[in-house]
Amino acid sequence: MLPCGHHGIHSVAALCTLRVTVITDDMLTNSITVRLENMSQEKFLSPLLSRFVEGVATVLSTTKDAVFVFNIQNDTDVSSNILNVTFSALLPGGVRDKFFPSEDLQEQIYLNRTLLTAVSTQRVLPFDDNICLREPCENYMKCVSVLKFDSSAPFISSPTVLFRPIHPVNGLRCRCPPGFTGDYCETEIDLCYSSPCGAHGRCRSREGGYTCECQEDFTGPSPALSLLSEGSGSFPNVLGR
Structure with missing residues (x-):
């Protein structure tokens, strides 16, 4: 209760709520x-x-x-x-x-x-x-x-x-x-910068992502990890992300 003023024997008071x-x-x-x-x-x-x-x-x-x-x-x-x-x-x-x-x-x-x-x-x-x-x-x-x-x-x-x-x-x-x-999405990020395709794949940037092109005898989502067994043949494997 905050007193707001006095006048003679009378007093006036008001309840004020402060919200910060x-x-x-x-x-x-x-x-x-x-x-x-x-x-x-x-x-x-x-x-x-x-x-x-x-x-x-x-x-x-x-x-x-x-x-x-x-x-x-x-x-x-x-x-x-x-x-x-x-x-x-x-x-x-x-x-x-x-x-x-x-x-x-x-x-x-x-x-x-x-x-x-x-x-x-x-x-x-x-x-x-x-x-x-x-x-x-x-x-x-x-x-x-x-x-x-x-x-x-x-x-x-x-x-x-x-x-x-x-x-x-x-x-x-x-x-x-x-x-x-960028502030206006004007800058394209080079998603191949971190070499996501590993040592046995070639990374090629594309809009909104990248594509891995595997070397011969390699395949899989991470080309460096999936080696085909010897003598089973070889083929290029293209993976997109």
Whole structure:
């Protein structure tokens, strides 16, 4: 109980709850941003923030304490009152520090928007993810939008809540296939570098893998280990991985 002020013989007191959340890179990477229609920052904080968290927890079958809202920002790309709310959530079942991957989180929220709207009393709009529309990832790999920490924003207040958001910046992550690396999967890895075919095989690189060409009298998945018995004949053996 924190005393807020005194006036003569009268005193006024208020119960304040302080909740501090440390925003980690893992939380940012596994977060999503939803768009709420006809919503302002002040209106969202009181009293809809708790309803929104309850709705997300219901959709994900997790607890309210496992949902972390860390950014509330007006959408600057549209003229109407759309509020962007960014959050992440822990997986249910007591798995320590394991968050819903952003793709799974977005899918769950999108498929259950009707339920989220009913519980939170806020209309959730379809996702607006433009950063991957230009298909920046090479070799046809999937582009996933991610957030990175930028700065802490000024406090946002309502009659009952004082909220300090952070301002993340949009980024992207490419999921590279075997044999490729780099920010955009643009670099091909030489999978023959470690001589996987052994001393009696020739390694030839191909897209996403390599092929072993065995020397005469050798065969098997590891050419150096499988020697044909003498006099049984010889043939080249080509193996692909």
